[in-house]
Each structure stands twice: as structure tokens, then as C-alpha cells.
Amino acid sequence: MPTIVAKKAGTCTAARCGGRILQGEFVEYSAATGTRHLVCASAEQGSRLNLRAGRCRCGAQVAPREGSLVLKETTLGTSFQKKWLVLCLRCA
Known part of the structure; x- marks a missing residue:
């Protein structure tokens, strides 16, 4: 996964994390897994959190x-x- 700088705040998509990602923070991103903290990049694949009904x-x-x-x-x-x-x- 490529390392990018987060343009917006969001939530880590790793299975056991779900922590806050801040704007300007270095993160790992891919379309399949979403945005993750650098330390969560190798974590098991969790499903993304459903934020809408x-x-x-x-x-x-x-x-x-x-x-x-x-x-x-x-x-x-x-x-x-x-x-x-x-x-x-x-x-x-």
C-alpha cells in the first residue's frame, strides 16, 4: 500500500483499531482496504465500518x-x- 498524507480526518479501517486519523498524518491507503495508520498497515483485513443506514x-x-x-x-x-x-x- 502506498504511503500518503491524509487530506481529511477520518477513521482507521484496520480490524482492531478504528482510531482517529488526523488531517496531515502519514497513512497507508488502498481502494480495497481504505485508510490505515502506518502501524496498522499489516493488520488483518477487517470490514469497513458502515457509517450510513x-x-x-x-x-x-x-x-x-x-x-x-x-x-x-x-x-x-x-x-x-x-x-x-x-x-x-x-x-x-
Whole structure:
């Protein structure tokens, strides 16, 4: 993962961290795992935190900060799409 300087404050996406990332802090970033502290870069892959309400694939309504997100990547012809899917606690 490349090391970048965070342009905005956010949350670390490592499985056991979830700590605050400050603007201007050096972080590791990739599209699949998100932004992580430098010390959390080698941590196990956790799912991203669901910050918005959504609907799971089973039809259950998922409240903010509950459930998890999974990145789905698809290729349609020459176009490449990424979409975050919400999973409830039962489906995760």
C-alpha cells in the first residue's frame, strides 16, 4: 500500500483499531482496504465500518454504525465498477 498524507480526518479501517486519523498524518491507503495508520498497515483485513443506514442483500434495514461493508468489483465490457455493499450482522 502506498504511503500518503491524509487530506481529511477520518477513521482507521484496520480490524482492531478504528482510531482517529488526523488531517496531515502519514497513512497507508488502498481502494480495497481504505485508510490505515502506518502501524496498522499489516493488520488483518477487517470490514469497513458502515457509517450510513442501508439495506442488506437479505432485505434487512441496517442502522448506521452496525453491520459491515464489502467492496464488490465488477467489469462490464471495458468499464470497471466498484460498489460498497451493506451486510447486516446476520449475513456478515
